[in-house]
Amino acid sequence: xxxxxxxxxxxxxxxxxxxxxxxxxxxxxxxxxxxxxxxxxxxxxxxxxxxxxxxxxxxxxxxxxxx
Amino acid sequence: xxxxxxxxxxxxxxxxxxxxxxxxxxxxxxxxxxxxxxxxxxxxxxxxxxxxxxxxxxxxxxxxxxxxxxxxxxxxxxxxxxxxxxxxxxxxxxxxxxxxxxxxxxxxxxxxxxxxxxxxxxxxxxxxxxxxxxxx
Numbered sequence: 001x002x003x004x005x006x007x008x009x010x011x012x013x014x015x016x017x018x019x020x021x022x023x024x025x026x027x028x029x030x031x032x033x034x035x036x037x038x039x040x041x042x043x044x045x046x047x048x049x050x051x052x053x054x055x056x057x058x059x060x061x062x063x064x065x066x067x
Numbered sequence: 068x069x070x071x072x073x074x075x076x077x078x079x080x081x082x083x084x085x086x087x088x089x090x091x092x093x094x095x096x097x098x099x100x101x102x103x104x105x106x107x108x109x110x111x112x113x114x115x116x117x118x119x120x121x122x123x124x125x126x127x128x129x130x131x132x133x134x135x136x137x138x139x140x141x142x143x144x145x146x147x148x149x150x151x152x153x154x155x156x157x158x159x160x161x162x163x164x165x166x167x168x169x170x171x172x173x174x175x176x177x178x179x180x181x182x183x184x185x186x187x188x189x190x191x192x193x194x195x196x197x198x199x200x201x202x203x
Contacts, residue, residue, distance in 0.1 A: 028200075029141040038141050038203045
């Protein structure tokens with residue numbers, strides 16, 4: 001799953017620490033989501049989307065894996 | 068939904084146990100029912116537990132960090148994976164050790180090797196923790 005989190009965060013001029021604190025997670029978790037190492041739960045994805053006033057689909061892009 | 072902060076609860080319980088230990092020591096001064104060893108243990112354990120737990124509870128940055136570490140879903144997933152892998156490692160290590168112990172007659176080997184098992188398991192847990200934190 002890809003996401004536009006890093007781009008959105010930089011557009012909003014928000015630090016990873018600030019976003020992490022608002023989401024109640026560690027800074028490393030935000031970093032892992034941005035690099036695509038970790039896919040967040042639905043709840044965290046919705047919280048992130050709401051933080052930027054967007055829908056989940058606008059932040060996270062699901063791509064079918066090649067079989 | 069409000070999440071339970073287990074580290075805080077745990078430290079509060081440790082502090083209460085420490086207080087109880089000190090109260091037992093104080094009661095012993097009046098009624099003398101403990102052995103010298105138990106008297107020394109009660110006061111030293113009680114004071115240590117109460118002081119350390121209180122310091123940790125009052126240290127706001129530490130508590131905040133603990134709360135995030137406890138409720139962070141990525142860290143929860145890593146902890147789950149580490150525990151599952153360590154359990155499997157433990158399971159198979161015990162199978163091997165039972166076979167090995169069957170061939171050893173000296174009993175003290177039991178305690179020495181079992182103590183070693185805990186050390187090895189802890190090292191495995193640390194290794195897996197580092198591995199998963201790098202992976203996710």
